[in-house]
Structure formats: structure tokens, C-alpha cells
Amino acid sequence: MLRLLRLLFVLFVRSFCSRRDLLLENLALRQQLAVLKERRPRPRFSTSDRLFWATLCRLWSKWQRALILVQPETVVRWHRAGFKMYWTWLSRHRTHAGRRCVSRELRDLIFRMVADNRTWGAPRIHGELMMLGFDLSERTVLRWMRRAPRNPEPAKRWAAFLNNHREAIAAMDFFTVPTLTFGVLQCFFVIAHDRRRVLHFSITRHPSSAWISQQLRETFPYDEVPTYLIFDRAANFNEEVVSTMKSFGIQPKRTSFRSPWQNGVAERWVGNCRRDLLDHVIVLNEGHLKRLMTAYVRYYHEDRTHLALEKRTPAGRVEAANTDVTCKVLAMPRLGGLHHRYSLAA
Numbered sequence: 001m002l003r004l005l006r007l008l009f010v011l012f013v014r015s016f017c018s019r020r021d022l023l024l025e026n027l028a029l030r031q032q033l034a035v036l037k038e039r040r041p042r043p044r045f046s047t048s049d050r051l052f053w054a055t056l057c058r059l060w061s062k063w064q065r066a067l068i069l070v071q072p073e074t075v076v077r078w079h080r081a082g083f084k085m086y087w088t089w090l091s092r093h094r095t096h097a098g099r100r101c102v103s104r105e106l107r108d109l110i111f112r113m114v115a116d117n118r119t120w121g122a123p124r125i126h127g128e129l130m131m132l133g134f135d136l137s138e139r140t141v142l143r144w145m146r147r148a149p150r151n152p153e154p155a156k157r158w159a160a161f162l163n164n165h166r167e168a169i170a171a172m173d174f175f176t177v178p179t180l181t182f183g184v185l186q187c188f189f190v191i192a193h194d195r196r197r198v199l200h201f202s203i204t205r206h207p208s209s210a211w212i213s214q215q216l217r218e219t220f221p222y223d224e225v226p227t228y229l230i231f232d233r234a235a236n237f238n239e240e241v242v243s244t245m246k247s248f249g250i251q252p253k254r255t256s257f258r259s260p261w262q263n264g265v266a267e268r269w270v271g272n273c274r275r276d277l278l279d280h281v282i283v284l285n286e287g288h289l290k291r292l293m294t295a296y297v298r299y300y301h302e303d304r305t306h307l308a309l310e311k312r313t314p315a316g317r318v319e320a321a322n323t324d325v326t327c328k329v330l331a332m333p334r335l336g337g338l339h340h341r342y343s344l345a346a
Contacts, residue, residue: 051082106134107144114148158262166193168227171266172216174207174234175273179283187293188212190219192226193265195314196306198297203290209236213244220248228253230263272300280338292335299334303341320344 106129113125122142129136162169172190179185189201200219204211229245230253231237237254245252255262277296283289301315312319320343328345 100136102136102140102144106136110141110144111148114145115151162193162264165228169193169230170199170226170228171230171263173232173263173266173270175270177278177283177289179285179289185283185286185289187289188215189266189269190216190229191266191269196265196269196308197301197314198269201293201297203286203293205286207236209238209240212236212241216241216244216248220250225250227251230255230266232260232263233257272304276300276304276339277335295335299339299341303334303339 109129110125113120113128117124122138122145125145126136126138126141129141170190170192172188174186174188177185177187183205186204186207187201188204188207190199191197192199200215202215202218225248227250229250231241232255242252260267273293273296276299277292281292283292302313302317305311305313305317323344329342330345331340331342333340
């Protein structure tokens with residue numbers, strides 16, 4: 001700090017000197033600094049030195065020309081650090097605004113009401129809390145209702161149902177794909193639970209209920225239909241689509257609200273499709289996406305191994321036996337080289 005005061009005092013005194021004396025003195029100082037830079041290691045700057053340069057860069061537009069011991073980027077970094085410290089100092093007594101914190105006891109009471117009354121929504125629980133004298137908004141009640149612990153029994157029953165009827169279950173869903181021109185394409189697919197086979201897929205920009213009904217007719221043209229078909233609560237899966245399912249003898253199974261895990265086979269296939277293919281390409285148009293998806297479905301059925309199928313393929317890829325370590329292994333590219341299938345040379 002004393003060094004900084006001394007510099008300011010010298011600057012005040014030199015302001016009364018002649019211009020010729022100032023130029024000669026600056027020249028002498030620059031020569032000495034150049035010698036110091038060549039013969040001595042880089043000095044360490046104190047906080048007062050950093051404050052001096054951060055202030056000087058705001059007062060003098062040509063401050064970069066005088067730098068010898070420090071780089072301009074370093075001075076800029078010091079200035080930003082000082083800016084951060086300044087606003088941190090101003091905000092040290094800041095009062096926190098926003099919602100009041102909900103106590104643990106009140107949260108436990110909300111969770112208890114949710115567990116005791118499965119059919120109650122946020123308005124009903126909020127009304128009961130108002131009658132008890134608690135002052136909080138309905139939106140806060142809704143937020144904590146979504147975090148309430150769930151009863152695991154319904155999930156276990158649903159998992160048991162899927163496991164016991166997987167040979168008779170299929171699932172359908174949509175996923176979106178962005179295009180080069182910032183458009184959005186909708187990919188519809190139907191997948192069987194037993195061997196994870198994709199029974200049908202199609203691409204469209206406008207997935208209406210009539211279009212979905214036609215896709216179901218193309219998926220199940222004959223008598224080979226599943227007993228159950230799982231789907232979510234999308235608006236285009238309306239009564240027209242449900243009537244088409246029932247006309248085939250299929251029992252529709254709609255998932256619960258905000259429960260994608262109930263259609264886990266379909267959701268997992270969407271994730272595989274994105275990680276294996278769509279995250280690595282830019283789709284040009286509808287025809288381009290259809291060609292890519294056709295190649296991916298073929299790769300998915302014939303080449304890609306699955307953990308749920310004990311690391312086998314949906315199409316029943318034959319496993320080699322009695323393989324010698326000296327055998328030659330051939331790599332066959334799939335999906336333009338994104339993936340490969342390996343086989344033994346004949």
C-alpha cells in the first residue's frame with residue numbers, strides 16, 4: 001500500500017515538470033525495466049500493484065504501451081477479478097427475496113395427505129391446509145406433491161404384468177427428429193416386447209389420428225396381432241385410434257400420467273436410436289430420415305446385441321463356436337461406418 005501511495009505522490013509531483021524532463025525520465029525508466037526483465041525472474045505482484053494497474057487501464061487509453069513486466073491479458077483478468085470482488089462486497093448485506101421456505105413438518109404433512117388421499121389434487125390439499133391455518137400458495141403445494149414418496153406396490157404390479165405377458169405385448173410411440181432447415185419430423189414406431197423387434201415405423205410431419213390408424217392397419221395386416229398395445233397419453237392417441245385397436249381385437253393399455261417408465265421398452269428403443277444414429281447425423285428431409293431409419297432397423301435386428309436378450313439379437317444371430325484365437329476377424333461397417341459387425345473369415 002505504501003508503494004502505491006508513493007507512486008501517486010510521484011505522479012502528482014511530476015505533473016508540474018516540463019514535457020522534456022518527463023520524456024527523458026520515461027526513457028530512463030524503460031531502459032532500466034528492460035534490463036530488469038532480462039536479468040531477473042518475473043516478479044510477483046501484490047494486491048496494491050494489481051489495483052494500480054486495474055485503475056490505470058480505466059484512466060489511460062494507451063496503458064498497454066507501458067507494459068513490460070505483465071501482459072495485457074493479465075491486467076484484464078485482474079480488472080475482472082476486481083469487478084467481481086467489488087460487486088461481492090456490495091452484495092454482502094443482500095436480503096434474500098422469493099418464496100418463504102417450507103418447513104420440514106409442513107412438507108411431511110403434505111406427503112401424508114398425498115399418501116392418505118390418492119384422489120386429491122393440489123386444490124383440495126391446499127384447502128385443507130388453509131383450514132388448518134397454514135399460509136402457503138397452491139403452486140407450492142403442487143410442487144411438493146410432485147416430490148412426495150410414491151408407493152412402490154403399483155410399480156411392482158405393472159412390472160410383473162409386463163414380465164408375465166411380454167409375448168403378447170407390443171408398444172407404440174413417437175419421437176421427434178430436427179432437420180437441416182429447422183423443421184421437425186415425427187417418427188412413429190411399433191415394437192414387440194418379446195424379442196424387441198420393431199414391427200413397423202413411418203415418418204410424417206403431421207401425425208393425425210387418422211394417419212396413426214392407417215399405420216396400425218399396415219402394422220397388423222393379418223390375424224397376428226398382440227393381445228395388448230401400450231401407448232402414452234399423447235393427444236393424437238384419441239378415441240379413433242383406440243377404436244381401431246379394438247377392431248383388431250387388441251386391448252389398449254394407456255400409461256399413467258407422466259410415467260414414461262411404464263412404456264420402458266419403447267422409450268429405451270428411442271434412446272438407443274438417438275445414441276447409435278441420430279446424434280451423429282444431420283437429417284436433410286423426410287426421405288433421408290426414412291433411409292437412415294431403414295438401415296438402423298436392419299442393424300438393430302440383425303447385428304446389435306441386447307442385454308435384455310442375453311446379449312443376442314432380435315433376429316437370432318448365430319453365435320460362433322470353437323473359435324481359435326488365430327482366426328482372422330473381419331469388420332463389416334454398418335450405418336456408414338458408425339458401427340461394425342464382426343465375423344470370422346471363412
